[in-house]
Amino acid sequence: MAWYFWVIIVVVILMAFFVLGLYNGLIRLRNQMKNAWAQIDVQLKRRHDLIPNLVETTKGYMTHERETFESITNARNLAQSAVGQGVGAQSKAEGELSGVLSKLLMVVENYPDLKANTNFLALQEELSSTENKISLSRQYYNDSVMHFNNKIQMFPSNVIAGMFGFKTGEFFEVESAAERAVPKVSF
Amino acid sequence: MWEQIRANRIKSVILVMxxxxxxxxxxxLLGAAFMGNGIAGLVIALIIWLIMNLIAYFSGDSLLLSITKAKKIKHxxxxxxxxxxxxxxxxSGLEYMPSIYIIDTPAMNAFAAGRDPKHASVAVTSGLLQRLNRDELQGVIAHEMAHIKNRDVLLMSLCSVLLGTIVILAWYASRIMIYGAIAGGGRSRRSSSGGGGQGQIIIxxxxxxxxIVAPLLAYLIYFAISRKREYLADASAAVYTRYPEGLASALEKLSKSTHKLETANKATASMFIINPLNRTKKKEAANLSSTHPPISERVRILRSMSGGASFxxxxxxxxxxxxGKNVVGAKSLSDVTPVSMRKAGVPIAMAGAIAAAGAKSTPKPTPEPTAKERARETSDMLWKHSKHRLVNCQCGTKLRIPPNYTHSNVKCPHCGTINTIPKS
Incomplete structure (x- = not known):
């Protein structure tokens, strides 16, 4: 056997390892992205569970916010029905819910009695922390998506991604009509 | 982007090696010099190292937690x-929730422990809980989480075991040598086969x-690794919180505190967020024999991060x-995605919405407990943890009933009312 036969074999083996490494890297990133999405789901579910509790606690105090309560309940039901409808639909529904919820938490200032209620204070800590967790898990998810998409689109991993049909991930956007309107607060 | 920091691990691995x-x-060499057999010395060194490693691996975290008298808390x-x-x-994208511990001391510090993310714990002192606001506490916790995520705890315990073994070997060798000299005989020289006189002396x-040199060298390497990991944990904390100012102002508060953490010692120093030993207000120069970079420098770096919060x-x-020196490593910087920073006073949950909407006015964050409320909250927790029951008297006095008080009634020392103690 000629020497170049061995050279070819070695090159082929090295290339196989290289391709394997790239492929595994893509799989790892995709799993990380999926796992990050699961984390968002956990927190969204937690928020859905907290809302009836919040409405129950605050209803007695905030007698002038009937409309807000209604929109919160509606937004929650909408968001709950959007579970499993894909990233786009779910992020839109959850965005609406975030908007109306923050509206409620902002008018709390007008109800001093409520701020003295320990039950409410504990609930408020849970709710605002859940909001934080939602946006932090979204942050991590979006970072993972960005990283995964970069790998899919950049050379050389894009070749492997094309061969095995990897699709780019979808970002969890926060743009929604309600959220865009939220920051208009006047005291 | 979380893999980025791993590339930097190569440098740490080289130092460990x-x-x-x-x-x-x-x-x-000690084997060759004192037993006439290099291999035997090597085997002894490896056995000591292995035993210490096993101890550190399986009980390092519980040892540390019990030394510092940390108490585990629940939600x-x-x-x-x-x-x-x-x-x-x-x-940080960690899969497991670490256990949380409280150390009852006015000193302000925090540390992470545990060999891998599955067995991780985070401990904070009650002084820290009392004096930091939410953003600052978040910065500190993010720093500790980064230690867990980057596997620094494992790395540092590996290093301290190596360091410990080297120090022990050098110490025992020096004892053997001194006593050998007193005994007046070169037992080792006699036992070695003849013909190697000159070579034996050189060895x-x-x-x-x-x-003499090895322990010093090992110390310097250990400190170098430790300082590097601190910088990297700061960088990661900025990425996690998107708010480097939180950690910066926490570090500033920590550096101003004059309380000393009594339970810290040299071996555990590198686990804390700031060096628990160096409390003297001398100069804070970047010296080679410190586990932590000077705080003023860490704060300066965090504060001068402009434009974004990425690595x-x-x-x-x-x-x-x-x-012009780098800390994160050139390779890992090549494909960092831009990370925007959160503005001061904006709750995390709103930051994304504001960035998306480009709004000018910012919503009010949820009101925070004041320093006084935080102090009360923390002491309430510690009382509860030591199994004291709380009775609110009608005159407004809070009575704390110790666990060994067996009567069912208690008289209020202020107004004289007899209160019944609720059964817990």
Whole structure:
């Protein structure tokens, strides 16, 4: 056997390892992205569970916010029905819910009695922390998506991604009509 | 982007390997000098190292936690702390929730322990809980989470075991040598086969030099690794929180505190967020024999991060302070995605919405407990933890009933009312 036969074999083996490494890297990133999405789901579910509790606690105090309560309940039901409808639909529904919820938490200032209620204070800590967790898990998810998409689109991993049909991930956007309107607060 | 920091691990691995070769060298040379057999010395060194490793691996975290008298807490004991840890667990993408511990001391410090993310714990002092606001506490916890995520705890315990073995070997060798000299006999020289007179002396001299130099060298390497990991944990904390100012102002508060953490010692120092031993207000120069970079420098780097909160931003802030040196590693900076920073006073949950909407006015964050409320909250938790029951008297006095009080009634010392103690 000629020497170049061995050279070819070695090159082929090295290339196989290289391709394997790239492929595994893509799989790892995709799993990380999926796992990050699961984390968002956990927190969204937690928020859905907290809302009836919040409405129950605050209803007695905030007698002038009937409309807000209604929109919160509606937004929650909408968001709950959007579970499993894909990233786009779910992020839109959850965005609406975030908007109306923050509206409620902002008018709390007008109800001093409520701020003295320990039950409410504990609930408020849970709710605002859940909001934080939602946006932090979204942050991590979006970072993972960005990283995964970069790998899919950049050379050389894009070749492997094309061969095995990897699709780019979808970002969890926060743009929604309600959220865009939220920051208009006047005291 | 979380893999980025791993590339930097290569440097740490090289340093660990350098420590390992010091261990090999000292083991072999001491064996050659005192037992006439290099291999025997090597085997002894490796056995000591292995035993210490096993101890550190399986009980390092529980040892550390019991030395510092840390108490484990649950969600209901301190919801805010628990929530912040969970938030940072999510931001860092860790899979497991670490256990949370409280150390009852006015000193301000925090540390992470546990060999891998599955067995991780975070401990904070009650002084820290009382004096830091939510953003600052979040920065500190993010720093500790970064230690867990980057596997620094494992790395540092590996290093301290290596260091410990080297120090022990050098110490025992020096004892053997001194007593050997007193006994007046070169037992080792007699036992060695003849013909190697000159070579034996050279080995002996080298062994003595190494005995003195090796521990020092190992210390310096250990400190170098530790300082590097601190910078990297700061960089990661900025990425997790998107708010380097939180950690910066926390570090500032920590550096101003004059309370000393009594339970810290040299071996555990590198686990804390700031060096628990160096409390003297001397000069804070970047010296080679410290586990932590000077706080003023860490704060300066965090504060000069402009434009974003990514590793790239931290690295450029670092090189501005350190004359163009890098901290994160060139390779890992190549494909960092831009990370925007959160503005001061904006709750995390709103930051995304504001960035998306480009709004000018910012919503009010949820009101925070004041310093007084935080102090009360923390002491309530500690009382509860020591199994004291609380009775609210009608005159407004809070009565704390110790666990060994067996009567069912208690008289209020202020107004004289007889209160019944609720059964817990």
């Amino acid at each position: 350098a420590m390992g070769s010091i261990l090999f060298a000292i083991g072999w 209901d004991d301190h919801p805010r702390l628990f929530n912040i840890v969970e938030e940072m667990k999510i931001a 002996f001299v080298v062994a003595i030099v190494l005995m 790239l931003d931290y690295n450029s802030a670092y090189s501005a302070v350190h004359n």
